[in-house]
Amino acid sequence: MLHFPDDTALIVIDVQLDFCPGGALAVAGGDEVVPVINRLMDRFATVVLTQDWHPEGHLSFAASHPGKAPFEMTEMPYGPQVLWPEHCVQGTPGAEFHPDLRTEPAHLVIRKGFRPAIDSYSAFFENDRRTATALRGYLADRGVRSLVLAGLATDYCVRYSAVDAARLGFQVTVAEDGCRAIDLAGSLAEARAEMQASGVRLAPSAALGGH
Ligand code: VGL
Ligand code: ZN
Numbered sequence: 399m400l401h402f403p404d405d406t407a408l409i410v411i412d413v414q415l416d417f418c419p420g421g422a423l424a425v426a427g428g429d430e431v432v433p434v435i436n437r438l439m440d441r442f443a444t445v446v447l448t449q450d451w452h453p454e455g456h457l458s459f460a461a462s463h464p465g466k467a468p469f470e471m472t473e474m475p476y477g478p479q480v481l482w483p484e485h486c487v488q489g490t491p492g493a494e495f496h497p498d499l500r501t502e503p504a505h506l507v508i509r510k511g512f513r514p515a516i517d518s519y520s521a522f523f524e525n526d527r528r529t530a531t532a533l534r535g536y537l538a539d540r541g542v543r544s545l546v547l548a549g550l551a552t553d554y555c556v557r558y559s560a561v562d563a564a565r566l567g568f569q570v571t572v573a574e575d576g577c578r579a580i581d582l583a584g585s586l587a588e589a590r591a592e593m594q595a596s597g598v599r600l601a602p603s604a605a606l607g608g609h
């Protein structure tokens with residue numbers, strides 16, 4: 399199996415039950431990313447998992463805004479925010495990783511979205527684009543310069559993570575067959591365009607490289 403250089407990390411975004419079929423914010427085919435990601439894991443010297451981890455009553459939930467329905471928009475102090483069905487509530491089964499996702503090769507699990515009033519799509523910054531998760535420091539301390547991203551959902555957490563990573567100076571590739579999208583009002587096409595404009599490479603996992 400081809401191994402990636404030691405300065406390349408695999409970042410696995412939010413492969414949790416609520417984003418898989420049957421979950422509270424199910425992404426079509428969400429569970430199909432699991433075997434793709436499991437196969438990739440052994441090829442990296444650094445593997446990080448992220449976990450969407452909201453307190454009950456999180457302000458990104460439509461239920462926290464009387465009169466609002468899931469998938470409507472609202473304004474937060476940091477800008478427009480999609481209102482989601484309640485999902486990935488701390489300690490609930492839906493917040494668990496998919497049971498078939500290999501977690502033992504992971505070196506770090508980074509939780510995000512736990513501040514009640516601010517959503518966090520990106521693995522690096524919350525949605526104010528300022529509050530850091532500390533993933534950048536972890537990767538810097540390990541000498542990581544290059545990232546491969548996969549997980550859920552392509553057009554939200556993967557997209558924001560990829561664009562932030564590119565902005566921080568990492569070389570970023572998204573393994574597209576290791577991702578699935580929510581695709582709300584054209585958000586997948588918008589996400590692909592924004593990632594490409596940010597210098598993120600989109601590639602099938604079979605074409606990622608390694609040596
Ligand atoms: C996500 C919406 C809300 C994601 C997380 O993981 O893409 N999307 N919370
Ligand atoms: Zn969330």
